[in-house]
Amino acid sequence: MPHAPCPNTKLTAIVLAGGQSSRMGEDKALLKIQGIPLLESVCTIAQACADTVYIVTPWPERYQHLLLPDCKFIQESPSSPVPSPQSPIPSPQSPVPNPQSPIPNPQPHGPLVGFAQGLAQVQTDWVLLLACDLPKLRVEALQEWIARLDTVGDDAIAALAHHAKGWEPLCGFYRQRCLPQLLEFINQGGRSFQQWLKQNSVQVLPLLEPEMLFNCNTPEDVWKVN
Numbered sequence: 001m002p003h004a005p006c007p008n009t010k011l012t013a014i015v016l017a018g019g020q021s022s023r024m025g026e027d028k029a030l031l032k033i034q035g036i037p038l039l040e041s042v043c044t045i046a047q048a049c050a051d052t053v054y055i056v057t058p059w060p061e062r063y064q065h066l067l068l069p070d071c072k073f074i075q076e077s078p079s080s081p082v083p084s085p086q087s088p089i090p091s092p093q094s095p096v097p098n099p100q101s102p103i104p105n106p107q108p109h110g111p112l113v114g115f116a117q118g119l120a121q122v123q124t125d126w127v128l129l130l131a132c133d134l135p136k137l138r139v140e141a142l143q144e145w146i147a148r149l150d151t152v153g154d155d156a157i158a159a160l161a162h163h164a165k166g167w168e169p170l171c172g173f174y175r176q177r178c179l180p181q182l183l184e185f186i187n188q189g190g191r192s193f194q195q196w197l198k199q200n201s202v203q204v205l206p207l208l209e210p211e212m213l214f215n216c217n218t219p220e221d222v223w224k225v226n
């Protein structure tokens, strides 16, 4: 049953779907978990939490057949890592390439650059960033986090869960106004979320349901959830 959107939440969601899925050996976004492609389930949850959902990917044509009502594709630009006045990234409304045309397979820049290209389109103060490989996401847990955003200190650029390996960057919240410093970090060659976050103030979100962050990277991971 679809969840009702959070009232009064001016939030945008960005779902990243441009990874190589090299450990999985097939595109994780299309992988069916309990019969539903992962990208579809993650976007359904994103829509229950946010007013606008963007999917950042270099290959939107791959996902056109999925049930993604009202999600907007942002086609990741392969030639320019970050948006600049000379090379604006296409607007989310711009037509996606004809599926009949040859499928480009550019080398992706990695999730940090994908995120920056998405963030450049965002109009709300806060953004929920999600990987597309999170089969155990829960709307209620995300909504609990959303309810805390009003209390996040002004100096924090993000509100994220923290675990033994560091911040969980691909299931959490960022302030839109962090874009200039993110672009600066990327322009200096930075590509690591953890390195970028180390340079900034980040608020910790309580991780009440650690299993929610389980991400499906290998075929063995799929057996655990299917």
Ligand SMILES: Nc1nc2c(ncn2[C@@H]2O[C@H](COP(=O)(O)OP(=O)(O)OP(=O)(O)O)[C@@H](O)[C@H]2O)c(=O)[nH]1
Pocket (backbone or CB within 6 Å): 016, 017, 018, 019, 020, 021, 022, 023, 024, 028, 056, 057, 058, 076, 108, 109, 110, 111, 114, 115, 130, 131, 132, 133, 170, 215, 217
């Ligand atoms: N838009 C975009 N998303 C990316 C890019 N690289 C990774 N992602 C996404 O980031 C999330 C986490 O990616 P990983 O779990 O590291 O997966 P991956 O890079 O696809 O897989 P591996 O090749 O096995 O590391 C997934 O949602 C990926 O689709 C990128 O260059 N662009």
Ligand SMILES: [Mg+2]
Pocket (backbone or CB within 6 Å): 131, 133, 215, 216, 217
């Ligand atoms: Mg992963």
